[in-house]
Amino acid sequence: MKQFLFFIQKEFYHLLRxxxxxxxxxxxxxxxxxxxxxxxxxxxxNSRIAILDQSKDEATASIIQQLEASQYFDIEKxxxxxxxIEPAFREGKIKLVVVFPSQFQSTLLHTNSSPIQxxxxxxxxxxxxxxxxxxxxxxxDYQNNIRGNQDFPYTIQxxxxxxxxxxxxxxxxxxxxxxxxxxMLVCAMMTSISIVREKEIGTMEVILVSPMVPLRVVIAKxxxxxxxxxxxxxxxxxxSVFALDVPIQGSLLLLVFECFLFxxxxxxxxxxISSITNSQQTxxxxxxxxxxxxxxxxxxFMFPVENMPLPLQVISNxxxxxxxxxxxxxxxxxxxGFFSIWKETLILAGMTTMLMLISIKKFKTxxx
Amino acid sequence: xxxxxxxxxxxxxxxxxSVVTALQQIxxxxxxxxxxxxxxxxxxxxxxxxxxxxxLMLADEGTASVDGFDVVRDxxxxxxxxxxxxxxxxxxxDLTVEENLxxxxxxxNTSLEENYDLVKAIYQQIEPFKKRRAGAxxxxxxxxxxxxxxxxxxxxxxxxxxxxxxxxxxxxxEFWELLRDLxxxxxxxxxxxxxxxxASLCDRVALMQNGKIMEIxxxxxxxxxxxxxxxxxxGENMYQLMQTLQASEAIDSCYPFGQYHHVTFTHxxxxxxxxxxxxxxxxxxxxxxxxxxxxxxxMELMRQ
Amino acid sequence: MxxxxxxxxxxxxxxxxDFTAVNAITFDVKQGEIFxxxxxxxxxxxxxxxxxxxxxxxxxxQAMVAGYDLYQDAEKIKKSIGYMSQKxxxxxxxxxxxxxxxxxxxxxLSDHEIKTKTETLVHQLHLEEQVNKLVKSLPLGWKQKLSFxxxxxxxxxxxxxxxxxxxxxxxxxxxxxxxxxxxxxxxxxVFVTTHYMDEAxxxxxxxxxxxxxxxxxxxxxxLKRKFNAPSMEEVFVQLARKAKRAE
Numbered sequence: 001m002k003q004f005l006f007f008i009q010k011e012f013y014h015l016l017r018x019x020x021x022x023x024x025x026x027x028x029x030x031x032x033x034x035x036x037x038x039x040x041x042x043x044x045x046n047s048r049i050a051i052l053d054q055s056k057d058e059a060t061a062s063i064i065q066q067l068e069a070s071q072y073f074d075i076e077k078x079x080x081x082x083x084x085i086e087p088a089f090r091e092g093k094i095k096l097v098v099v100f101p102s103q104f105q106s107t108l109l110h111t112n113s114s115p116i117q118x119x120x121x122x123x124x125x126x127x128x129x130x131x132x133x134x135x136x137x138x139x140x141d142y143q144n145n146i147r148g149n150q151d152f153p154y155t156i157q158x159x160x161x162x163x164x165x166x167x168x169x170x171x172x173x174x175x176x177x178x179x180x181x182x183x184m185l186v187c188a189m190m191t192s193i194s195i196v197r198e199k200e201i202g203t204m205e206v207i208l209v210s211p212m213v214p215l216r217v218v219i220a221k222x223x224x225x226x227x228x229x230x231x232x233x234x235x236x237x238x239x240s241v242f243a244l245d246v247p248i249q250g251s252l253l254l255l256v257f258e259c260f261l262f263x264x265x266x267x268x269x270x271x272x273i274s275s276i277t278n279s280q281q282t283x284x285x286x287x288x289x290x291x292x293x294x295x296x297x298x299x300x301f302m303f304p305v306e307n308m309p310l311p312l313q314v315i316s317n318x319x320x321x322x323x324x325x326x327x328x329x330x331x332x333x334x335x336x337g338f339f340s341i342w343k344e345t346l347i348l349a350g351m352t353t354m355l356m357l358i359s360i361k362k363f364k365t366x367x368x
Numbered sequence: 369x370x371x372x373x374x375x376x377x378x379x380x381x382x383x384x385x386s387v388v389t390a391l392q393q394i395x396x397x398x399x400x401x402x403x404x405x406x407x408x409x410x411x412x413x414x415x416x417x418x419x420x421x422x423x424l425m426l427a428d429e430g431t432a433s434v435d436g437f438d439v440v441r442d443x444x445x446x447x448x449x450x451x452x453x454x455x456x457x458x459x460x461x462d463l464t465v466e467e468n469l470x471x472x473x474x475x476x477n478t479s480l481e482e483n484y485d486l487v488k489a490i491y492q493q494i495e496p497f498k499k500r501r502a503g504a505x506x507x508x509x510x511x512x513x514x515x516x517x518x519x520x521x522x523x524x525x526x527x528x529x530x531x532x533x534x535x536x537x538x539x540x541x542e543f544w545e546l547l548r549d550l551x552x553x554x555x556x557x558x559x560x561x562x563x564x565x566x567a568s569l570c571d572r573v574a575l576m577q578n579g580k581i582m583e584i585x586x587x588x589x590x591x592x593x594x595x596x597x598x599x600x601x602x603g604e605n606m607y608q609l610m611q612t613l614q615a616s617e618a619i620d621s622c623y624p625f626g627q628y629h630h631v632t633f634t635h636x637x638x639x640x641x642x643x644x645x646x647x648x649x650x651x652x653x654x655x656x657x658x659x660x661x662x663x664x665x666x667m668e669l670m671r672q
Numbered sequence: 673m674x675x676x677x678x679x680x681x682x683x684x685x686x687x688x689x690d691f692t693a694v695n696a697i698t699f700d701v702k703q704g705e706i707f708x709x710x711x712x713x714x715x716x717x718x719x720x721x722x723x724x725x726x727x728x729x730x731x732x733x734q735a736m737v738a739g740y741d742l743y744q745d746a747e748k749i750k751k752s753i754g755y756m757s758q759k760x761x762x763x764x765x766x767x768x769x770x771x772x773x774x775x776x777x778x779x780x781l782s783d784h785e786i787k788t789k790t791e792t793l794v795h796q797l798h799l800e801e802q803v804n805k806l807v808k809s810l811p812l813g814w815k816q817k818l819s820f821x822x823x824x825x826x827x828x829x830x831x832x833x834x835x836x837x838x839x840x841x842x843x844x845x846x847x848x849x850x851x852x853x854x855x856x857x858x859x860x861x862v863f864v865t866t867h868y869m870d871e872a873x874x875x876x877x878x879x880x881x882x883x884x885x886x887x888x889x890x891x892x893x894x895l896k897r898k899f900n901a902p903s904m905e906e907v908f909v910q911l912a913r914k915a916k917r918a919e
């Protein structure tokens with residue numbers, strides 16, 4: 001036992017003395033949360049728009065005021081004619097132009113419907129899409145308001161409802177994604193590198209030619225990274241609750257348990273990589289290309305799996321991160337309990353056991 | 369008593385499209401407490417042999433035992449009782465001298481205090497730097513630390529794979545003095561080296577080349593087996609002298625050795641005639657008869 | 673400084689913070705000379721050699737290498753020297769021909785030159801049959817000989833060899849030294865470090881560094897006489913044992 005504890009202590013020495021790596025390992029989750037939360041968000045705030053109001057009546061003034069009041073739009077200028085629209089876009093600052101036809105209000109009152117044109121700069125389709133959605137929502141709001149005041153039958157019957165994410169916050173999606181990514185990186189990559197490094201400098205030979213049981217070597221290698229990962233999970237959760245206002249809807253205990261399970265999965269993957277490689281460089285490449293990329297591509301947090309062609313959807317099933325992502329979303333955001341995720345948990349646990357068994361079997365007692 | 373026994377060991381590796389024979393039919397015994405040297409260049413098969421004996425590799429054919437235990441069947445027992453210092457062994461660069469030592473001590477369930485008498489002589493030399501990271505030590509110091517780590521559990525057999533490669537002449541000398549000291553503790557030591565001059569410091573040596581043992585004997589026995597008279601020759605222009613001698617029919621071999629060339633004749637001639645014969649071939653300044661060195665013997669064996 | 677010196681060094685010093693790795697060394701190397709540069713591990717050999725190759729700047733002192741000033745013409749120096757280290761610089765996953773072609777290209781040889789060079793070089797080393805094989809399939813000794821020939825491909829005025837013969841068998845080691853002799857007899861200056869003390873005796877002159885200084889510099893014969901020692905090994909041990917620098 002003393003042997004084992006000392007081995008773990010040694011691993012901590014390695015970890016704590018490599019200040020740069022340590023900084024990256026602890027800093028990475030924070031930086032990723034900050035980048036995804038504030039910089040790369042899908043939300044579009046304070047976009048500059050222009051108004052071409054050919055009606056200038058009560059209704060248009062009211063809609064314009066509401067556009068202005070929203071945090072999404074800044075009205076940059078008021079255009080005078082349709083000829084001004086093109087140049088306004090060309091300048092590049094205007095992302096959206098709202099065009100009210102002449103006699104907007106009277107048309108609306110008399111014929112029960114009146115068009116509003118939303119012209120967006122579609123060089124960035126995502127932004128254009130989001131902006132037109134926001135604008136339509138505000139206009140719809142206005143229509144609902146006037147229906148409430150006066151009993152007229154001219155309202156348009158469209159309903160928009162955002163499930164679970166009423167403000168359409170990007171953070172809800174990526175917090176589980178970042179968790180999967182960080183765990184993969186820290187556990188899979190760092191474990192494999194630290195084992196392969198011992199092969200490179202020759203200490204693995206000496207350790208093998210010692211009474212220490214190989215299984216213990218493996219476990220001792222994993223402990224520091226397990227701990228480090230749990231700390232990282234903690235910092236991600238704290239950041240997401242307090243800095244990004246993404247609350248934990250479900251049971252915290254269940255969430256931590258699932259994270260723990262996925263950490264073991266990643267560690268098993270790292271061990272597996274180390275058993276098939278002999279240089280730190282290869283270990284790193286395999287971790288990045290073979291583990292990290294699939295996590296991003298197939299877990300569903302960047303690209304929806306449902307939209308992928310069938311073969312890719314099938315492939316996505318063998319990516320552990322996909323199941324983890326699903327579970328965390330269910331527990332953290334939807335607030336579901338264990339009974340809704342037991343199947344996914346079982347799949348993840350099965351994968352972990354299998355990986356662990358294969359890698360321990362592959363971890364050789366000899367060099368060949 | 370026999371500490372290490374190697375019997376008809378053969379080992380091949382699969383390379384691209386071909387099979388490389390690393391060891392062919394190796395046989396030897398090492399007695400308890402002996403300092404045994406494996407002398408040969410890189411690629412001779414020394415490391416492979418070490419790995420088989422330290423249970424890290426399996427031989428294709430043949431058997432081997434260490435301390436009476438079979439290297440395949442009883443590998444766990446062997447791992448408890450041997451010390452091993454792999455080639456290019458570099459310890460943990462980010463741990464201090466002290467931490468490295470205590471790590472290897474606990475790895476073998478022991479402590480520095482327990483076997484202090486054994487490592488004392490070596491450890492005292494590195495003790496002033498015990499708080500220093502291993503990465504900041506000089507080559508000679510690193511090597512002493514590595515030796516201490518390999519000795520810390522009082523192994524009965526110590527395997528040292530090229531411990532002196534890349535180390536300067538002074539550190540090498542000191543290292544061999546340490547090994548000599550260790551023999552007093554009845555530790556069997558098997559050491560490999562590409563430096564021929566280190567052979568004379570062993571009790572017995574095996575000269576290895578291309579996976580074969582060319583000869584096993586005491587250093588004295590090996591040099592005495594060099595049957596031809598050997599002459600050290602010096603000339604004004606050594607390079608030219610060597611070329612002329614090597615081209616001559618009368619000369620069997622001519623190898624540069626420091627400021628002399630070592631020369632043998634194709635046919636036996638009386639000692640008194642040697643200088644005259646040589647002078648006929650090339651201008652020489654000095655000719656003297658010398659006893660062969662291990663290196664002369666090694667090169668002679670390589671020619672066969 | 674005289675013109676006919678290949679290397680001329682005056683009070684060359686290199687400090688790392690408060691550690692003086694090379695302490696005011698002064699020496700000259702004649703053209704076509706085989707100059708042995710010895711010293712214990714950590715005596716400052718590598719640092720000194722790196723400076724002479726233009727890889728690191730001295731803290732103070734003067735040096736001319738191949739007729740160029742170390743401070744002003746480091747790039748020109750690199751063009752006129754060859755360098756080979758123990759970790760020979762050949763690419764294991766390229767063939768012999770490809771390696772020669774690559775290094776010829778680096779030093780700006782024309783296609784024609786590379787072609788003729790390849791032929792003479794391969795012929796000289798008896799590698800005709802292996803020329804299209806990967807370097808990693810060669811025995812160590814051949815790799816080192818090839819590595820040396822490649823370092824000489826642009827006919828440098830000076831060639832720096834950093835422990836070129838580590839780990840090879842005694843016969844190949846001597847074949848390697850034959851190549852060195854040949855290069856020197858054609859006028860190339862050879863600057864070599866080694867841990868084999870008998871090899872030191874092959875050198876025309878030998879310098880021995882202790883604690884960053886050059887403590888001895890002479891022909892092997894003269895050094896042995898001065899230190900009253902039977903071999904260079906003995907000379908080296910006498911000098912290096914005086915080292916105070918704790919590493």
